[in-house]
Amino acid sequence: MSEKILSAKSGKDCHAGHTVVCRVDCALGTDGSTPMALDYFEAMDAKRVCDPRRIVLALDHYAPAPSRATGLLHQRMRAFAALHGILLWDVGEGIGHQLIVESGRAWPGGLTVGGDSHAVTYGALNTFATGIGSSDLAAILACGRMWLRVPESIQVALVGRLPKGVYPKDIALALAGKLGADGAIYQALEFSGPGVAALDLEDRLVLSNFAVEMGAKNAIFPADDKTFEYLAQRAFLGNSLAPSQAVDPDPHASYVREIILDLDSLSPQVALPHKVDQVIKIQNEHEGARGTPVQMVYLGTCTGGRVRDFHQALAVLKAGGGVAAGIQLVVTPASRAVLEALSRDGTLAEFISMGAVIGTPGCGSCCGTCGAIPGDGVNVISTANRNFKGRMGNSNSAIYLASPASCAAAAVAGVIVDPREVLP
């Protein structure tokens, strides 16, 4: 599927291993990557943005600005966007990746990239999506194109259905454990199999988002009714920028590796500090995750901050009778639309009544640049995608990664437990 999209975008019949220059349908810059991109853009002597309709900027990593320096970065981005007629999502709108998906800027057969590694998320929509740095973003601002090496593909076949208490994040963590943090370097993950149809689009976003934690260049799902239903509910911008053209794998497509994941037999997983691929089953007591005390529970991020994530977490919290004493529960919706939905359906009020701290929609505490920073010796269990030492702003804390339900179960028990022990 990746070969087909890159062939269409480069105008060349390309195959894995080729390097091609592609026209980019849409590119995201965040406050983490754009200020440096503007430095490169100016140093390139570029005067105008090639196609402002295809660029969008998000103020999400420092939201709201926690310092004067970040406030100045935001001012610079707002001024650049206004000067060149570029759409800018300001502080509080949410995480750029979530907004790209919500606003219909990633579509079947499209090429959407982002100045942030988690741009791989959009692959859930049958888009070729990958992360870039600031210099590549500057080149796209200047000429609308980028070079890409066409990746080989790893087929990940999903079979069966997730049992009760087991969620898409558990699939993502299990896959990271199986492949390792470098198991898919330079390669594409191509999801397939009967298990895909059972996953809603928001579930698929969780899996594609996590692909970069295995080193993957991109992750791509086939397009089906759920893809088109999701797009139909949104202001679909695809056709005004480039035609939506769903791609399917060839029947005889070649893969460098084929992995089968049996969802029926999957159980809740947890990634131990400080490696995303050090993944074990929560119920495995011998390896020491279950029973570990936690002091902070974090619900949010571009992989775990959507409406259904909060619904899954709330169901566990309610079944367990609320948050245990001594636990700080932090809730950070991925976007304003998510916050509004949680507000409308009463979820937000329930979290507040349980003592949760509600953060500004955005990247929040995930990379330690704003939001709640854990203290020394604190164990955090989080719905995020990274648990590197110091990731949340304090290298004397430890981060466990798990599903929203598993995080909520830890909030109930005060220690890491299998959410099926809490759910009725």
Added chain:
Amino acid sequence: MTMISPESRLELSGRARVFGDDINTDYIITSRRKRESLDPQILRQFLFEEVDPHFAASVEPGDILVAGNNFGCGSAMEVAVTAVLGSGVRAVLAPSFSRTYYRNAINNGLLPVICDTQGIREGHRLLVSHHEKMTVNNLTTGESITADSLPQIMLDIFQAGGLVPYFREHGDFRV
């Protein structure tokens, strides 16, 4: 800026500074440092502070980073390349890189060399050379390691001194 072309020789020599597997960009330079400054001369003071607190004070211009698998994984932040360049390091050797780090390195004129690094120890004297093929000579042990060559477009960008000078010259990608 170091120049290489198929005809001209590239030679970089320096002292090995050794790291392990899966060194992510947050370990190279943390996001919270980037938050306050993008200046490589400021950021270089905090290089590898999470994993090797003595590195920033002891790095010398010309040192060569030698790492294990998956160097530069995690965030795509480009300061993880420019801060390294700011310290005077001109090349990184690893059996594999995260693709974003590899791209960012080429785009800024930091030479990423894909090669077997198992036999290299802290302080070994290395000579990285490129004429027809990329080779790493370990002057301390006498071992010679053959490395992957750069594909043409990356060679062109690197040869130009990075993506900025490349764009100043061409205004677009030339293939």
